[in-house]
Amino acid sequence: MILLYLRKVSTCLLLGAFLTAGIGGCNSPWGTGVAVDVPPVNLARIRQDAIIALRQAAENKIASTRFIALEVIPAALGAQGGAICKQALNDPSPEVRTAAAMGIGDIRYAPAKEKLQKMAMYKVEGAERDARAYCAVVYALHRLGDETHTTHLGTLLFDREKEVRATVAVVMGKMGLKAAISPLKSALSDERDQDLKFELMRSLARCGEKSSLRRIEAHTRDQFVDEQIIAVRAMLELQSPMCRTIFSSLAANDKSPRVRTVAAGSLAAMGHETTALFNYCVRAAMEPRKLMKEALGDRREPTDKQIHFLQSLAATALGEFKRLQAIDIVGYLLKSPDPGVRVAAAASILKALPQSFTPKPIAKKEVVRLDPQARTKPVSKRPKLHTAGAKD
Secondary structure, X not given: OOHHHHHHHHHHOOOOOOXXXXXOXXXXXXXXXOEEEOOXXXXXXXXXXXXXXXXXXXXXXXXXXXXXXXXXXXXXXXXXHHHHHHHHOOOOOHHHHHHHHHHHHHHOOHHHHHHHHHHHOOOOOOOOOEHHHHHHHHHHHHHOOOOOOOOHHHHHOOOOOHHHHHHHHHHHHHHOOHHHHHHHHHHHHHOOOHHHHHHHHHHHHHOOOHHHHHHHHHHHHOOOHHHHHHHHHHHHHHOOOOHHHHHHHHHHHOOOHHHHHHHHHHHHHOOOOOHHHHHHHHHHHHOHHHHHHHHHOXXXXXXXXHHHHHHHHHHHHHOOOOOOHHHHHHHHHOOOOOHHHHHHHHHHHHHHOOOOOOOOOOOOOOOOOOOXXXXXXXXXXXXXXXXXXXXX
């Protein structure tokens, strides 16, 4: 959702794997110089397996895993995902509640509206006390036609906590209101945190401020890989006219396999897929450590964090290719012991499978009830909210 939280949770994203050609099993050709050793998936079950993986991740005991799951569940599961997000509004983690409310807003899941309205009130049963989650609730209500609390965002955009300011920036950008351009520009001129500057630029671009899109394009040449990746995704979302030119250059020439993989997947999403791009994403998924070592040379050994992140990005990128062969590889990743890999693979499978393929629905799992927040006496208005920051 935001660059700040990407950096907080990236250490739990994914497990590296290494498979070589010709080692038992059933080898499949993937183009020039690439062969993998994975069994073909059962298309009658793979969608169900992906849905189960997302549900399990949404109930994981680790908050960062639940957050990652809630980030993709709404788009991957639609109304079914909306029900999961509604339940997650009771999660003890503010980050998870934030992702859940954002997801509800994204897909306009109306059954959650009454719950959201209670969360937006002050000091009543079920009221939201964290400023980040409150901003996401306001966004969801806005998408569901309730503008009662939208004006509160203007004040929170200048909150002392940078996590709050970042969330407001994301929310305002998602709303896409022309009226938000002026306060966003004011916040950008005052902001000193570089991560937040990027979020503010992206929000301005989402609201139609054209110069911000050019500044985002410049971030694809940033020294930090995280910024490059998010800039590529922002360009794709905003349909920058420079997408194909910049993505093609990054996919061919960038030093980071992570950036090259994201650029390759983004080109595929635009309909510009090639065998070379596909093969590179296959290598990133199946030989992440080898690919990273080739990029780093003898300078240093790639860290587990880098390996895991690369494989996660590869799983997502492969979902953009209109090739059923990609499902075999991503289906293999769905079995990873790492929850981040499973989430990325599950979302990719649901995206890549032909829409005409509809297996039987799976049985609904029992919902785990979480402890509600502390209850307080109602008062007439909402005061300034607070965030627990990194403690959560």
